[in-house]
Amino acid sequence: MQLNLVGLAPWAPWQGSSVPGSSLQVASRQVDLYGGVDILDVDPTGQTSVVSTGSELWSGTGPIPVFEADKGDRLVVNQLNPMDAGTLPDGGALAYSTVVRSVEMGAFDFTPDGTTPLPITGVMQPVPMAEFPIEWRLPQYTARAAEVHPSATPSYPYFYVTPAAHGLSDGWVGYSGELLTLQLPRGASYDFTRRLTYGNPFPSSWGTVAAAQYSFRTLQPIPDGSGSQLYLSGTMVMYDRLDSLVAGPVQPRVSPPRELNIDGVPASVAREVGSASPVISWQAPTLGGANAYRVSIYKFDPESFLGTSYVRLYLPGSATQVRLPPGVLPSGGIYYLRVAAMDSPGSDIERKPFTFGESLPFASSEAISSFFTTP
Secondary structure (H helix, E strand, O other): OEEEEEOOOOOOOOOEOOEOOOEEEEEEOOOOEEEEEEOOOOOOOOOOEEEEOOOEEEEOOOOOOOEOHHHOOOOEEEEEEEEEEEEOOOOOEEEEEEEEEEEEOOOOOEOOOOOOOOEEEEEOEEOOEEEEEEEEEOHHHHOOHHHHOOOOEEEEEEEEEEEOOOOOOOOOOOOOOOOEEEEOOOOOOOEEEEEEEEEOOOOHHHOEEEEEEEEEEEEEEOOOOOOOEEEEEEEEEEEEEHHHHOOOOEOOOOOOOEEEEEOOEEOOOOEEOOOOOOEEEEEOOOOOOOOEEEEEEEEEEOOOOEEEEEEEEEEEOOOOEEEOOOOOOOOOOEEEEEEEEEEOOOOOOOOOOOOOOOOOOEEEEEEEOOOEEOO
8 A cells, every 4th residue: 555644643552452552444335345554664653644655455345346436436544543441440541442533535546456556645534423321241241151161261352333334224234344442351350331432434324333242262172182272262242233232231132052062962071073963952041032043163273273164054043953964074173163142133044044143133142162073
């Protein structure tokens, strides 16, 4: 990219996950692009302008699209800056990031060819700001760690406010970056009560969506004889319109499925399963009602040293088990499961199977297995 922006809010350095720094995001309502900017050749700390010929744009929506001026294709550039949120229980500083300045560039032509830099220029302007209260009851999440996995511990809680790209009239949520991101320290377990402020440069017709997420993790040995271990994670999350989500205390709406088993044996027991077509079973959650379940199978990749998504199955809320079809789990592989109980009243997994999880409100909580291998 060639970056030439003026009128920035003073650029703040990153100080840690609880005190984030400034960043740039881009979005286009015409070609449905969302991405972020990595400034690589200059240090903009404290500056209100930036000129760079060595920055890069990464896309969160697939390949960089072609922009055509005669079709009105434009690009919105947002600056996110830290906003003070008081102090943590231990007295440490706490801040969150929100959009503070923005510019929508004029229509332009650009064809990504791997060589030609994308020009991003403009005079950044302050954006409209809004405020909302939040009462986030974190102990309601951390108390359920053992339901995710018997050895799970709380990891990081996040709260997001995002624009609902193109509005919510079609009953699904697009993605165009964040208006606000708050990350609390690992294992936080107290009632977080604040008034938060966010900026929003997008049309009011888009609306705003909020997400509250708490992840959990368990350190598990990898059954490959190496003695190595890997953190496996599960998440409790819910999405809703911002006004609806913060209208009352923010807390889980559904808990993880109970008694997650593989062929009748607790899935938390690391072992080799008896066949390549095991039966995955569970019981309904103790909190809330699940109208669907998502069974995600992850395969351990020794080269990347990660568990990568391999197979995903969706089942109606009446289901309590599924036998994996032959061929789903190749022999000799190392796998783990994440089974989510999902509460989404506006969704219908059987009649509209390919839009599940996109309508609001939506909540899910995962139970996870230990590693298992196939014969």
